[in-house]
Amino acid sequence: MFIAEAIPLFLNHCRTYKKLSSHTLKAYEADLKIFTSSTERELEDILDSNLIHDVTHAWLSCPDLKPATIKRRIATLKVFVRWLFKEKYIRAFPQETLSITVRLPKRLPRNLRTSEMKKLAAFSPECSAGSAPELGDQVTSRKAWDRLTARLAIEVMTLTGVRVGELTKIKPQDIDHGARKINVLGKGNRERRVFFPDQVTSTRIRRYFDYAKRNFGATSNDFLLFNGLGRSASEQYLRRVIRNYAEEMKVERRVTPHMLRHTAATQLLEAGVDIRLVQKLLGHASITTTEIYTHVADHHLHQKITKVNIRKRLENYR
Incomplete structure (x- = not known):
């Protein structure tokens, strides 16, 4: 053969x-x-x-x-x-020949600053009632629907750390609104649960699906997010609407779904959440993958220590 x-x-x-x-x-x-x-x-x-x-x-x-x-x-x-x-197609395994190490340059994950996330997700008290009430009972344009979908996708990914591919596979029945948790099918068909911190996200998900019913007559339980034609939102579609929405919100950097996942991880670590819990939330098979985010958290700590400058506080104490 x-x-x-x-x-x-x-x-x-x-x-x-x-x-x-x-x-x-x-x-x-x-x-x-x-x-x-x-x-x-x-x-x-x-x-x-x-x-x-x-x-x-x-x-x-x-x-x-x-x-x-x-x-x-x-x-x-x-x-x-x-x-x-x-499978016994070959008699031996060429271990020595395949023992090749390729060293990758160290690159810190690109996460969004808190100020950028506030622009994107509008995390503020006045937005806690629901998602996009200014749209009324029906989203009348494709652009308005894209904005609504991008806004909800950004929130879910930032709060839960799910991958964009995982997000496109989430079905309404995967969401337990009472327990504020989502069952996610990740890499290698590994299942895990992610959580959102309060009922605000739950309310926004319910309202989004109500809009989908009014706009497209959607009754399907096959998917959570819809594109502008009332079909399942693909990864490509979400990448595009998120990028466009970020530009509209005056975020200078090009925003990708993976940046939102990085942001979820760094925000949790900076808030003091144990790295093992972050690993479980992100669905990393090895904690080594999760540890790269500790460098970002350390950078944040370094900035804070420099800003506080305990030496000056002590020198100026009277």
Whole structure:
């Protein structure tokens, strides 16, 4: 069997048994096609150290490839070869050949400042009654609907830390308004619960669905958020309306859904929430992933200490 012939079998295994997301499957397929694009070799040829070495060295030597891309490609290759060995398509696992380390430059997550979040989500007492009462009983324009959807998506993501892909999969029946919690299906089909702090968000979700019923005659329980045509809001749609809404609210930086997730994590850590609880809320399999946010929290602490300046307070004490 040729390597290219084994790829569909591997992808089907990942789809059927590992229940991996469509995004992960697309990434695996693309990476493996690149690996096999320049050669038609049999599976046992993977054990030839020169094959893997030559391909990975070409990736590492390419100035146009980002370290993160190379790291992902090598990780895909490792998963694929490990599966081949487990399914007995190859006789051994080339551990030494695949022990390649790609170091990524340290990058702090980009989170939004509190002042920016106030512009986006209008976290203020006067807005606690509900969502967008100025719209009346019906949202009359596509733009108004986009704004309403962006506003609710921003609030839910900032308060719960859910990923945008997770948000598009939430159904009305996943929300327990009494307990103020949402059941979320995350990466690797792992289920978890997230919570919103008060009934304000619950009220806004209910009002949003009321608007959807009036606008689109929506009675479906298949999804929570709608696009301007009354269909399920996709990730692409949410990214666009959130970006446009942020620009309209005069936020200078380009706002993405993942920035809102970062913001949720840093806000909780700065408020003193234990990192293990933040890990559970975000659905991180490893706490190492969550620990990157502690650097942001430390930066916040450093700013506060500089502003307070205890030395001057003591020197000026009379």
